[in-house]
Amino acid sequence: MGGGGVAQKAMDFGPSAKRLVARLRPERTAALLVVALGVVSVLLMAVGPRILGRATDLVFAGLLGRQYAGADAAELPDAARGLDVVPGRGVDFDAVGQVLLLALGVYVAASLLAFLQGYVLNGVVQRTVYRMREEVEETLNRLPLTYFDRSPRGELLSRVTNDIDNVSQTLQQTMSQLLTSLMTVVAVLAMMLWISPLLALVALVSVPLSLLVTRAIMRRSQGQFVAQWKRTGQLNAQVEEAFSGHELVSVFGRRREVEQRFTEENDALFDASFRAQFVSGLIMPAMMFIGNLNYVVVAVVGALRVASGSLTLGEVQAFVQYTRQFTQPLTTVASMANLLQSGVASAERVFELLDADLERPDPDEATGDVIGAGAGGATVAAGSGVRxxxxxxxxxxxxxxxxxxxxxxxxxVARPGQTVAIVGPTGAGKTTLVNLVMRFYELDGGRITLDGVDVSSMSRARLRGQIGMVLQDTWLFEGTIRDNIAYGRPGASADDVLEAARATFVDRFVRSLPEGYDTVVDESGSNLSAGERQLVTIARAFLTAPALLILDEATSSVDTRTEVLVQHAMAALRADRTSFVIAHRLSTIRDADLILVMEDGAIVEQGTHEELLAAAGAYARLHASQFAAAEAPADGAVRGSVQGPDENPL
Structure with missing residues (x-):
């Protein structure tokens, strides 16, 4: 389940990212509001350095005016060009204060809008992920049984939980920053071009270099993130498998092997995660290095422009701030590359689940509530109670x-009211036969009818609503014993539940529990014995009063005395309805109306218990293997194990 290598080829990033973004379509209005708030917030932030540059010019002009007191305008240095320098006049602190207050107001407004943007965006993301979880749940309920047969439960749970949570985190952390970063680049670039096209050209040189470096690193890290999340699913599958089989692992002393396998899977996940994070982590240092080089070049060229009088000191100060604002979004986007790739990799795994082949759609049932044809071709309505x-x-x-x-x-053909027993060696197709009746699998050929109606022409809900099934593997959910019994018929009254419990001898052991029917059992039913759990599932089927009853080794977990009592309850339950009973212990199906003996998917014999014994065929051999006493040698030595009537050699 967890073995084998992990494919390292890069994921289909572009289409998967587009598909993920397309899921935001129902949130168009809120998304447009997010964009509008982001645009205004970014514009205000972009205006801020320009306002602060004006304050710097006022201070610098005042200092030059005081330094050159008594000089005329011709004697002022080139750096004073473009400034309102009055020889002998110092710094106008009132004007500087007004500019600083304006800058403060601009930054406060920008921050409030950014906060509001984040609040709206959080709702957009959470509602989107909420719908994704709903769609995944709906898909799980419509997947055929074959999908679960070939998918480890831990791997499937990892897609439903870990991967969806990772998608949520990615959308939450990247959408706002990506949107803000892109708008910041555009706004800041416009301000840079306004101040100095030459310095803007110098700053833009770093952009293609940054893109080339980022692209090269991202191409190497994409496959690593695919491997990381695939390994996460495999590790979850291994842990879930070991946890569910903990008792067997302990009994057979295989803890060391389980721990070794966990260590191997954990090491593989560590290696994949380390490579993914390390490679993608190279982006931010590379971007910071390129940004610092760009900062140095801009500072040098800007200083020369101030000295020549082409730019004021405040303009250069604002441009340096813009340079930081220009490179910071690029660095931010680059630093989010690992998170973005990780999120899209998880989204791909969720999309694979959503794209799985679903069960064949239910047909449009033109027959309405008609279940089938009665004697003489008369139709029998579902609401009539005649099944x-x-x-x-x-x-x-x-x-x-x-x-x-x-x-x-x-x-x-199983006639109405008949009890049909199915016996045979393991793998003969006994359980498969009843699964086909339930439409857990679709036929390759032929057809199965229930009361003359092809089951493939009926909706699965309508079909399964007429069938009660008790499996060898008991399933209880976390809740009270009363809730577990009533699971098959949610509208059942307390008296109905009590009647079913008494008929199947559940009432006998429930009365001894401190909380009675209000006793809470967990999903594994660990506070009940195996036989008690089996009785609860039998009571659940009894309560549904189905037209067709399927018992798959339904009494395998109960003791011999209880089995006799349950057999009487089953006899009452099977009255006037067709029953399929899968059994290995032939003692439980002696009174069946028809016994089918299956081998390799085919019915090799059929008849009553006496007829099959008289035929001396496959059934007789099975019967002899279970009930013939082993011969003991004259010297008392044991030649073989003696099988009791309840032992199963199969």
Whole structure:
């Protein structure tokens, strides 16, 4: 599950990023508000250095006026050109104070708008991720069982939790900064061109160099982020597998192997994460180096322009600030490259889940509430309460993979009210047969009908609403015992739940619990025994009163005495409805109306218990392997293990 190498090829960054951004479309109005707030905030921030430059010019002009007191205008230095220098007049602190107050107001307004922008953007991002989670949940509910068969649970959970959270974090941290950075570059560039086209040209030289460096580093880091999140999913799968099988790991003494495997997966994740973060982390230092070089060049050229009188000191000061504001957004965008790539890599994994092939859509049922045809062709309405439960397999073919056939040309009719037992070795196709009735898998050929209606022409909800199923593997959710029993029929009354519990002997052990039916069980049902959990699932099926009942080793986890009691309850439950019973212990299906013996996906024998024993075929061999006593040698030595009637050699 966790082995094998991880592909290092780069992800399809551009299309995936566009697809992620396209998910913001329902938030167009709020997104436009974010843009508008960002534009005004950036413009105010861009005007700030220019205002501060005016304050610097006032101070510098006052200092020059005091220094050159008594001189005429011709004697002033070139640096005073463009300044309002009056020989003998000092610094006008009132004018300087007014300019500084204006600058303060501009910066406060810009900050408030930026705060409001972040608040609106947070709502945009969270609603977008909320819809993504909803879509993922809907997709999970519509995926075929085959998808879960081939997908490790830990890997799937990682896509649903870790990857979506990473997408949320990426959108939250990058959208505002990217938007603000791009608008800042445009606004600052306009102010730089206004002050000095020559200095603006000098500053722009660093842009193509920065883009080339960033692109080269990003191309090397993209594949590393794909590997990082793929390894994260594989590690989660390994941890989930070891946790769910913790008891078996302890029993067989395989803790060291599990720890070793975890260490290997953890080391692989460490290597992938380190490479991804290290390579992408080179972007910011490289950008800072290029920005500092640009800063030095601008400072030198600007000083020469001030000395020649082409620019004022305040203009150069403002331009230096603009240079910082110009390179800072580029550095910010570069520093977010690793986060952006990580987020898009996670988005790709979520999109892979969303793009998975879904279950075949339910047909439009023109028959409305009609379940099937009654005797003589009369239709039977769903609301009438008359359900026959006749199941027919007509030349059914199915295989899990195209290169290996499992069930071929199988035909079978289960009459209303019959109990049909299915026996055979492991892998014969017993569980597959009932899964096909439930439409957990789609047929390759033939058809299955329920009361004369092709199940493929019925909606899955309508079909499964008529079927009760009890599996060998019990499933309980976190909640009370009452809630778990009522799961199959949410509108059931307390009396209905109690009646089902008594009929299936759940009431017997629930009465001994301190909280009774209000006892809370966790999702694994660890505070109940295996047999008690099985009884709860049987009571759940009993409560639904289905037309068709499927029991897949339903009593495998209960003790022999309880099994006898449950068999009586099952007999009452099976009355007047068709039942499919999958069993390994042949003692549980002696009274079945029809016993099917399956081997390699085919029915090799069928009949009653007595008929099959008389035929001396496959069923007789299974029966003999379970009930024939082992012969003991005359000297008392044990030649083989003696199997009891409840032991399963299969």
């Amino acid at each position: 026959r439960g006749e199941v027919a397999f007509e030349h059914v073919s199915f295989s899990y993979s195209p290169d290996r056939e499992l069930i071929t040309d199988l035909s079978l």
